[in-house]
Amino acid sequence: MLRIDCPFCGLRDETEFTYGGDASRTRPPLDETRAEVWNDYVYQRPNPKGLHSEYWFHQHGCRSWLKITRDMVSHEITAVAYAKDTGE
Amino acid sequence: MSTDRQKLRIGGGLVDRGKPVTFRFDGRVLKGFAGDTLASALLANGRHLVGRSFKYHRPRGIFAAGVEEPNALVELGAEDRLTPNVQATAQELYEGLQAKSQNRWPSLRFDLMAVNNLFSRFLTAGFYYKTFMWPAGAWEFYEKFIRRAAGMGKGTHLPDPDTYEHVHDHADIAVVGSGPAGLSAALTAAEAGKDVLLIEQDFELGGTLLYEAGEIAGQANADWRRQTIARINGEPKIRVLTRTTAFGYYENNILGCVERVQDHVLTPDPHVPRQRLRHVRAEKVILATGAFERPFVFGNNDLPGILLSSAAEAYVNRYAVLPGEKMVLYTNQESGYRVAASLLERGIRLAAIIDARSPVPTRHHHFAREAGIPLYPAHEVAEAKGGLHLKGLVIRKIGDGLEPRDIRLDCDTLIQSAGWAPVLHLQSQRGIKPVYHAALDSYLPGKCADGQHACAGAAAGYPTSEDAAVHGHKVARYLIGAAKTAPRLYAPKDAPPPSPAPVPLTRAKCFVDLQHDVTRSDIEQGVREGFRSPEHIKRYTTQGMAADQGKTGNINTLKILSQVQDKEQSGVGTTTFRPPYTPLTIGAVAGRSIAGELRPTRLSPFHDCHVRAGAEFITAGDWLRPWYYPGPGEDVTAAYIREAGEVRSGVGMVDVSTLGKIDIQGPDAAEFLNRVYVNGWKTLPVGKARYGLMLRDDGMVMDDGTTWRLGEHHYFMTTTTTGAGAVMRHLEYLLQIDWPELKVHLTSVSDEWGGVAIAGPRSRAVLGSSFPGVDVSTEAIPHMGVLEFDHEGLPVRICRLSFSGELAFEVYTRAGFAGNLWDLLTEGGKPHDLRLYGSEALGALRIEKGHVAGPELDGRTTADDLGLGGMQSTKKAYVGSVLKNREGLIRNDRRQLAGLKPVEGDTPLKAGMLLFEGDGITPKGHGIGHVTSVTYSPELKRHIALALLAEGRERVGTLIRAVDNGGATVIDVKVCSPHFIDPEGERLHA
Amino acid sequence: MARFSAFELFKKGLTGHKNWPAQWRDPEPKPAYDVVIIGGGGHGLATAYYLAKNHGITNVAVLEKGWLGGGNTGRNTTIVRSNYMIEGNTEFYEHSLKLWEGLSQELNYNVMFSQRGQYNTFHTPAQRDTARRRVNTLNLNGIEAELIDAKRMAAEVPGLDYSESARFPILGAIHQKRAGTARHDAVAWGYARGADGYGVDIIQNCEVTGFIREKGAITGVRTTRGEIGAGKVGMAVAGNSSHVAAMAGLTLPIETHVLQAFVSEPLKPIFDTVISFGAAHFYISQSDKGGLVMGGDIDGYNSYAQKGGLPTMEHVFAAGVSFLPYLSRLKILRQWGGVMDMTMDGSPIICKSPIDGFYINGGWCYGGFKATPASGWCFAHTIATDTPHEASAKFTLDRFSRGLVIDERGAGPTPNAH
Amino acid sequence: MLERKSPLGGHRILGKFGRKLKETGVTIEEVKDFSYIEIAFWDPESPSLRSKLSELLGIADWPGPAKMQRLKGGVLLRIAPDRIAYLGDSGPAEILEAAVAPSEGSVVALSHSRCYLRLGGAEVTNLLSRGLRLDLRDHAFPVGASALTEIHGLGVLLIRRDKAQYDLLFMRSTALNLWHWLNESAAQFGYEVL
Structure with missing residues (x-):
């Protein structure tokens, strides 16, 4: 079981969170019209066998979307931050 | 028939003679004492034969005295509390206990399935894979017999009457195991101010101290145990959980534990759960899990009467039971002699000691001589003899070039000790592989890199209780930060090199996995056939896959693999330990989130109103919604047709709070x-x-x-x-x-607001009478107009919008006032004959109007598919605006929302029918679409349907076919607009 | 290769089984092969087998980083069925089921394919409608399946909670008689023995660490046992597709997730069929050894760890006990996890990659085990002929950019929801 | 005045239940008349805004994350980075609603969407450990601590009022699920519904 150290709520079990998937991607600007750019954003996943940047939503807590760095093999979490603060 | 005589009961021990216990085994009434396990009580009564083996149905007795027991599995309890495959060696005895032997027919002593034993030479490793293939498809025929013969205990189809719960524990230090290492570790940590949780699977604290002879700090083990427990009980920082097994060790130092709260009583208190699944979150974990004794592999080593020496010591010293009357020890190391001495102390003299070592240390010769026990140095047991019980042994001198000369030894019990295997299951679950130590001929814990846990005592290889207690203390000091370096694992400087495990020459079966009947030759054969990895061998022979998961057999398998392949044992690899450490009750895992509590059931704030109105309910997502309000004699169909008609012709009210x-x-x-x-x-x-x-x-x-x-x-x-x-x-x-x-x-604010829709030609009138003084005219509240007001303290939000196609209003109030709104509207609706309708009628109305809902919004449809393409702005970008234009999503042949009318209006359609061209060709394949939603239209007085149909819009007016029952039902239907009623929206704007 | 038969078993039994040969050789890798298959699981071994058998390509190596069959082949719940609704899936899985039906004889290896039937329950009228569509689709594609009501189901499968007041009342089920289970390990072993018999080299403990490229095309692999040249390289490394593809410079529409499975203590026959529950993700069958084999949802977040966590186990058994209340008193013996490629639409990928000489087989989501024979069959066809097999023609990599997804659940580009 | 109806309705029956022990382990009391509002700020760190509201409410300081701040008639809680909640009498709720300008933040009244229980008794922490995954040991969750978390899969707002007293606020539509869980779990301790 993962435990995520929510920057607001503190250390909580994974059951309070909803997984939001890969966070290495950046949503293209709304006025981006090239389909291939959107296609990459929506479908392609680096899916590394190592450190993975990913979003988690603290559904049963402060409802913050968090950006987390986690090892996909050991599940060790090395960084947690508000997604809001880590954007471009 | 009952007997009070426990013929093999002796004096001493920890059983409570003041509390006699009556129990049944295979129908026989027997007696034991509180403090007994089922196994010790059976032995006390002279019952050694407990079950039959998995494949060959050979007689099997009691082999161990704890959770490593491979043989003594019984069915416990009866009827809805029938529990199969319970280890008699770990089951606390209680008044009224009922147990039955398993996997035998018709009886334990006479088992017809034992005929398998005669054919055993053909039933070796992997035999299934090589036969039962002909004729094709006949496997199911053979399988029936195989399945019946396999399996162990019987389950029941009756629901479990007991409850289970989850608990969440937090501690600074969790200590698993309460032997010498665990007790001293717990005490050390607590005295340093740490919150300690001490977890013990047994019903008594003490582990090996409960039976093992020895001394700690000059005190006898038993005395040290008593004093230490007293200190622990007086220490407020320690919480003790007995009858609690740490079954899994997960990331973030979380231990999954199961506490057997009421498995030692006949009739559980209904207010208290039978078992608890405890999630223990500890900063640091000390694994003081002890070690299992290893058996030897020799011919017929599965006979009842053959057991581990530690088990014999436990039966004698803890349970005051004599395992047999003429006992022989077979060993190759120190601890065997410790047991011999311990037994001697109790006046039990072994009939012989067979020591596989060469040479045997002088002190052991001295011991044997002084004790008057014949010692056979450098001998091996080749084969055991007996039928339902051990009768004797064939032993031989080990040595090169010796002509094997058999010596026959009569005995009824063999106790054996081939070495020790630290219990590393929990650590291994964390992905840390055990490491083979040649000097110890044993696997020791791997390195814990993160300093979150450590193995202590016998689990770290320490052989004596004193060493273990000292090590436990050191490990605790290290984990709480009082010592900088991790205490070492056991590494004796002058350890004698281990003698190789003897390979007996015998035609008899030499078992490695007692429960699954896997023999040494099965493993040899597997290797010959190319199965070399321990994982392959395990899967090919099923070694280690029985209910005991190979607790006493795995290491012997690895040894054999190393011998057969002539490989260093360290290079053989190991299999992976996985949770649970011991079998885990499914009910405990499920906890309270079962049946009606599997998922939340959301109730509308109008729920009581619907109940009062006699609604039938249906689930929608997590919600319970009124499905229909049956009139006298009405089923759902009759009711929804009436309800929908009432909306069209008058006015109806439906709960929309679930939005x-x-x-x-x-x-x-x-x-x-x-x-x-x-x-x-x-x-x-x-x-x-x-x-x-x-x-x-x-x-x-x-x-x-x-x-x-x-x-x-x-x-x-x-x-x-x-x-x-x-x-x-x-x-x-x-x-x-x-x-x-x-x-x-x-x-x-889904739960903050409750609302209803008032729909139908008279809906405005209902609002008028319900909210006198509020202007609800078209001017005040036009189509899609919103009105907010307070009516005598009732906050109201109204929007004029429609799902039904009729003039309609959604009326919301704060959820706690839903009943007030309901009463107000029902009262105001009386003069206008306001009726109630449920979700089925709501569905009928929206289908008539061609509004899409769940069946059409199935995650595979575009706005254009649904006829809503025109809504999509071309002037702005929005989520999905680019990818919606991919080639596959704009093809002409995409399935579009269409209306369907069966040519015969009184023929109902069914959602899920497939659509085919009306060309008369036998329908085949995926068709050109499918029916999504169906209803009888009270307005049109006919059946209608919505469909997703290839080129649906272009097909309007054409005839196609709807197909059901795999082609047996074919209905001609006409494609039409999905807007069956009021396509221009005149009613909406009325 | 010794042919397996009851007679052979009898004969060898008389001599103490001393004469069974190895079921496959343990060769050193050759410098080069016509085809190298990365991945010695069921799919890779089946591919090699059909390359040899159907296409006469026998100069083939299967490279396995660990021991063969050690990945998902030996880590699943062994269910075989073909009740898929969406075009592309329907035909493919039926092709697979047909191959299963003759597999033991084909391989001369008893894979214990037991067609004990599978039920897929539904619990709401809306689910019944979807089930009807599925059954009609199957039937009209020539696949036997039946929509049965709760009454019949209750008669056929005792012990479920059939009460109408159940939180998720059982309204009925889709029943596919030809579905069932198979002995998972035996599938890998059977294909390995079969492929080996045709001369395919099965090389265990040989991990691919990189690709050899020439003018952009892939012409071989680097491995822990040296470089191996290849005319063509096919990848069938479920769970590691992204990892291996990344060495070739490809990013895939795949996330790796862990799916847990559980087995109970051995029991006398108590559950005679296969059931998947429609109200919560839970499926169960009983193995020939007597263990109940159970599974549920993936853990829900990307993972390469071949083990799962407690919360998912608790969800799985909450669902299990809700439907089969008698499970409650039974015990779990073992919990394990397999890592699965979850694609962005829940359907697999079998195609030629954008890189010359490199072929992809992956993204099996929950469907990998049952797909094994057809996956090997179709992948072999793709590699041998450079054209897709008609049964797998829709499993392309470009279906995402082209909007031709095969979304059985309608969950969209959210891999953990498929 | 209209009376706000509790989602527990007829399911809340007063009296003693569960195991008959010398001491009743747990008490459960529903708080019926309460205000619960949430205020989200555009700039939650704005000192002027804080001092304005602190002054209006008569509190010395703003509550920190996962802490409650007592004030006359209720408590103020920081429930998210940009959000506070007020729970208690209607007076301060009305002050807050009036005081926060749209340029400063948004106010949403949620009293009707929640069910509010006060739990007490010697075994109350033990009872909560059946569902709460939080560390409730005194140093980890002291009196005055609050948390948004879950029990039985349902979101709850938990406040530790006293050593053996907790407030629990949870959603209306699933209130009965939580209620059932609470009753079943409390039975082993013996409990009284007040």
Whole structure:
């Protein structure tokens, strides 16, 4: 079981969170019209066998979307931050 | 028939002679004492034969005295409390206990299935894979017999009457195991001010101290145990959990434990759960899990009467039971002699000692001589003899070039000790592989890199209770930070090199896995056939896959693999230990979230009103909704047709509280809506609502609903019932991750507001009478107009919008006042004959109107597919606006929303029928579409349906076929507009 | 290769089974092969087998980083069925089921394919409608399946909670008689023995660490046992597709997730069929050894760890006990996890990659085990002929950019929801 | 005045239940008349805004994350980075609603969407450990601590009022699920519904 150290709520079990998937991607600007750019954003996943940047939503807590760095093999979490603060 | 005589019971021990216990085994009434296990009580009564083996149905007795027991599995209890495969060696005895032997027919002593034993030479490793293949498809025939013969205990189809719960524990230090290492570790940590949780699977604390002879700090083990437990009981920082097994060790130092709260009573207290699954979150974990004794592999080593020497010591010293009357010890190391001495202390003289070592240390010769026990140095047991019980042994001198000369030894019991295997299951579950130590001929814990846990005592290889206690203390000091370096694992400087495990020459079966009947030759054969990895061998021979998961057999398998392949044992590898450490009750894992509590059941604030009105309910997502309100004698069909008709001709009221509702505020709210909906939102005035459609990023429709503008910067969004949670999460994702620059706040108000829709030609009149003084005229509340007011303390939000196609209003109030609103509307509706309708009629009305819902919004449809393409703005970008134009999503042959009318109007269609061209060719394949929603239209007095149909819009007016029952039912249908009634929306605007 | 038969077993039994030869050789890798298959699981071994058998390509190596069959082949719940609704899936899985039906004889290896039937329950009228569509689709594609009501189901499968007041009342089920289970390990072993018999080299403990490229095309692999040249390289490394593809410079529409499975203590026959529950993700069958084999949802977040966590186990058994209340008193012996490629639409990928000489087989989501024979069959066809097999023609990599997704659940580009 | 109806309705029956022990382990009391509002700020760190509201409410300081701040008639809680909640009498709720300008933040009244229980008794922490995954040991969750978390899969707002007293606020539509869980779990301790 993962435990995520929510920057607001503190250390909580994974059951309070909803997984939001890969966070290495950046949503293209709304006025981006090239389909291939959107296609990459929506479908392609680096899916590394190592450190993975990913979003988690603290559904049963402060409802913050968090950006987390986690090892996909050991599940060790090395960084947690508000997604809001880590954007471009 | 009952007997009070426990013929093998001796004096001493820890059983409570003041509390005699009566129990049954295979129908026989027997006696034991409190403090016994079922196994010790059976032995006390002279019953050694307990079960039959898995494959050959050979007689099996009691082999161990704890959870490593492979043989003594019984069915416990009866009827709905029948529990199969319970280890007699770990089951506490209680008054009224009923147990039965397993896997035998017709009886334990005479088992017809033992005929398998005769054919055993053909039933070796992997035999299934090589036969039973002919004729094709005949496997199921053979399989029936194989399945019946396999398996162990019987289950029941009756539901479990007991309850289970989960508990969450937090501690600074969790100590697993309460032997010498665990007790001293717990005490050390607690005295340093740490919160300690001490977890013990047994019903008594003490582990090996409960039976093992020895001394700690000059005190006898038993005395040290008593004193230490007294200190622990007086230490407020220690919480003790007995009858609790740490079955799993998960990431973040979480131990999964199961506490058997009421498995030692006949009739559980119904207010208390039978078992608890405890999630123990500890900063540091000490694994003081002890070690299992290893058996030897020799011929017929599965006979009842052959057991581990540690088990014999436990039966004698803890349970005061003599395992047999003429006992022989077979060993190759120190601890065997310790047991011999311990037994001697109790006046039990072994009949012989067979020591496989060469040479045997002088001190052991001395011991044997002084004790008057014949010692056979450098001898091996080749074969055991006996039928249902051990009768004797064939032993031989080990040595090169010796002509094997058999010596026959008579005995009824063999106790054996071939070495020790630290219990590393929990550590191994964390992905840390055990490491083979040649000097010890044993596996020791691997390195814990993160310093979160450590193995202590016998689990770290320490052979004596004193060493273990000292090590436990050191490990605790290290983990609490009082010592800098991790205490070492056991590494004796002058360890004698281990003598090789003898390979007996015998034609008899030499078992490695006693429960699964896997023999040494099975493993040899597997290796010959190319199965070399321990994982392969395990799967090919099934070694280690029985209920005991190979606790006493795995290491012997690895040894044999190393011998057979002539490989260093360290290079052989190991199999992976996985949770649970011992079998885990499924009910405990499920806890309380079962049956009606599997998922939450959401109730509308009008729920009581519906119950009073006699509604039948149906689930929609997590919600319970009124399905229909049956009149006398009405079923759902009759009721919904009536209800829908009443709406069309008069007025009806339906609960719409289940819709998701989101409060949206902020200066950028309009911009936000403009980005998430396909249509434009910048121009919506305050006091108006608009229908909106959301796409996913991939261009498929995600959800729809109306959003009302309540103020300059304030909106009220509704979503579908089932989509509510996902939409809210999606919107928060966009705001927090992608567009943090937008000043918009979202709050779910789904539970804050309850609402109903009043629909039908007389709906305005109902509102008029219900809210006298409120102007509900067309001018005051036009189509999609929003009105907010307070009516005698009742906050009301109304929007004129329609799902049914009729003139209709959604009326909301705060949820706690839902009953008041209901009463007000019912009262106001009386003069207008206001009727109630449920979700089935609501569905009928929306189908007539051609509104899409769940069956059409199936995650595979685009706005254009649903006939809503025109809503999509071409002037702005929005979520999904680019990918919706991919070639596959704009093809002409996509399935589009269409209406269907069976040519024979009284022929019902069914949702899920496939559609085919009306060309008379036998329907085959996926067809050109499928029926999504069906209803009888009270308005049109005929059956109608919605469909997703290839080129559906172009096909209007053509005849096609709807097919069901695999082609057996073919119905001619005419394609039409999905808007069956009022396509121009005149009623809506009335 | 010794042919397996009851007679052979009898004969060898008389001599103490001393004469069974190895079921496959343990060769050193050759410098080069016509085809190198990365991945010695069921799919890779089946591919090699059909390359040899159907296409006469026998100069083939299967490279396995650990021991063969050690990945998902030996880590699943062994269910075989073909009740898929969406075009592309329907035909493919039926092709697979047909191959299963003759597999033991084909391989001369008893894979214990037991067609004990599978039930897929539904619990709401809306689910019944979807089930009807599925059954009609199957039937009209020549696949036997039946929509049965709760009454019949209750008669056929005792012990479930059939009460109408159940939180998720059982309204009925889709029943596919030809579905069932198979002995998972035996599938890998059977294909390995079969492929080896045709001369395919099965090389265990040989991990691919990189690709050899010439003018953009892939012409071989680097491995822990040296470089191996290849005319063509096919990848069938479920769970590691992204990892291996990344060495070739490809990013895939795949996330790796862990799916847990559980087995109970051995029991006398108590559950005679296969059931998947429609109200919560839970499926169960009983193995020939007597263990109940059970599974549920993936853990829900990307993972390469071949083990799962407690919360998912608790969800799985909450669902299990809700439907089969008698499970409650029974015990779990073992919990394990397999890592699965979850694609963005829940359907697999079998195609030629954008890189010359490199072929992809992956993204099996929950469907990998049952797909094994057809996956090997179709992948072999793709590699041998450079054209897709008609049964797998829709499993392309470009279906995402083209909007031709095969979304059985309608969950969209959210891999953990498929 | 209309009376707000509790979602527990007829399911809340007063009296003693569960195991008959010398001491009743747990008490459960529903708080019926309460206000619960949430205020989200555009700039939650704005000192002027804080001092304005602190002054209006008569509190010395703003509550920190996962902490409650007592004030006359109720408590103020910081429940999210940009959000506070007020729970208690209607007076301060009305003050807050009136005081926060749209340029400063948004106010949403949620009293009707929640069910509010006060739990007490010697075994109350033990009872909560059946569902709460939080560390409730005194140093980890002291009196005055609050948390948004879950029990039985349902979101709850938890406040530790006293050593053996907790407030629990949870959603209306699933209130009965939580109620059932609470009753079943409390039975082993013996409990009284007040």
